[in-house]
Amino acid sequence: HDYDLVVRGGTLASAAEVFEADIGIKDGVIAALGRNLPRGAEEISAKGMIVTPGGLDSHCHVEELGQDGTAQEESFASGSAAALAGGTTSFICFLPQWKGHSLAASAPGYEARAAASRADFSFHQIITDPTPEVLEKEVPALIARGIRSLKVFLTYDPLRLDDRQFIEVLATARKHGAFVTVHCENFDAIGWRIEALLKAGLTDPLQHAWSRPPVVEREATHRAIALAELVDQPIQVFHVSCEEAAGEIAAAKARGLKVWGETCPQYLTLSHDDLVGPDFAGSKAVCSPALRAKGEEERIWKRIQDGTLDVVTSDHCGFSFATQKRVAGSSAYGTGTAAARPDGTPMFNAIPNGVPGIETRLPVLFSEGVSKGRIDLPTFVRLSSANAAKLFGLEGRKGSLAPGADADLVLWNPDAERTIRQADLHHAIDYTPWEGFSAKGWPQVTIRRGEVAVRDGEVLAQPGSGRFLARGPYALARPRGVVPDGFDAASA
Ligand code: URP
Ligand code: ZN
Ligand code: ZN
Ligand code: ZN
Helix, strand or coil, rough: CCEEEEEEEEECCCCCEEEEEEEEEEEEEEEECCCCCCCCCCECCCCEEEECCCCCEECECCCCCCCCCCCCCCHHHHHHHHCCCCEEEEEEEEEEECCCCHHHHHHHHHHHHCCCCCCCCEEECCCCCCCCCHHHHHHHHHCCCCCHHHEEEEECCCEEECCHHHHHHHHHHHCCCEEEEEEEHHHHHHHHHHHHHHCCCCCCCHHHHHCHHHHHHHHHHHHEEEEEEECCCEEEEECCCHHHHHHHHHHHHCCCCCEEECCCHHHHHHHHHCCCCCHHHHHHHHHCCCCCCCCCHHHHHHHCCCCCCEEEEECECCCCCCHHHCCEEEEEECCCCEEECCCEEEHHHHCCEEECCCCCEEEEEEHHHHHHCCHHHHHHHHHHHHHHHCCCCEECCECCCCCCCCCCEEEEEEEEECCHHHHHHHHCCCCCCCCCCCEEEEEEEEEEEEEEEEEECCEECCCCCEECCCCCCHHHHCCCCCCCHCCHHCCC
């Protein structure tokens, strides 16, 4: 046979167009597209199905290592099973840095743990302590190993950088051809609001949102963009939750800056209403930036439609309700150890931040986006994989149906009606914020590098079958060559 596998008779959706073709796969790679391809060793019928590239979730937290020596509950084996079941064939998660530690000392054994993944994977390096040693030696060594993106936080006490530190990270990234992603919220503004809320006795999960209103995100987004412009370094603003922040990105793009935006299904479907409920249920939806007042979701959809927001990731960051969300804890993604309330639940500021969504990301986006007519199929492909591949140095390899690309494919049944239920999901977390959500359109088969990884909800890919994606230099991460007064401080 010419092909190991032929996916026959589907309606294909790429980042640019929708067309009918068979897909011939050889050695895990797309070898040919065309009508009436010769028989492969194996055949899959895609009749009545929509075939898209496998999802690339460029922002998720999997088995992340905390400074206390514990790993997040979502393991590479469980998180990658969930990813594949939801149509995501690759993801990028995070190497931590603990303040006061080198990069090497901050993630002992993390890359070995990642080898258990069933989906392909890469890493962003979090920088919390940009010492000269880290910037001049460790970051270049990391980039040489194919880890070409950094994440910085402008908030969270254990993680945040001040402006000078942020500038130093931007300049280092520029020097070595890395890309920078930024969590944009104003730390001091949040701290001031938290203190006042607690003093007023307002301690419920909803007050998490009150502690960090849109203006706090807008200010930090504006600042991050301005400092990136100062250094001439391309950036992506992570998890945009509101029009105020999206507007900053739109203005930057209009001025020709290399700035991109990300949002997540939670900001497209959930709101303050989900932060309120009996038995502390509102904690299930606590994430940062926070969910916004009802109605903001439609403004985020508009920013997807006008091209301001380039990717939809999960920002999967799972903390089980019974053991973590409901219990005053010590996650880095929270303020930590504030006193518990009389009933043992944490004050809003000690709820670990993050929602689980690696499996539901694409079904929710397909249903709310494609099935409801908010976006067309090529836009869905750009948001779910193709743009992330461009942004993170995987273009041509991931997020593409062109010959030569990895044969990562999802066969969608566009008519399948499903109710999202925790019991059907593959993640290790004990709840989903989309419990009871009605979805139209569901991934029926997921193919990862030419192998059937999931069929009808059954995960067939084994732990360890995923591969590390090393990333080389790429044009998108290069500077524009525009600096104030023509003086390039970053290369002086
Ligand atoms: O609440 C969130 N988003 N938790 C994950 C950490 C982050 O900021 O991305
Ligand atoms: Zn053969
Ligand atoms: Zn973040
Ligand atoms: Zn995150």
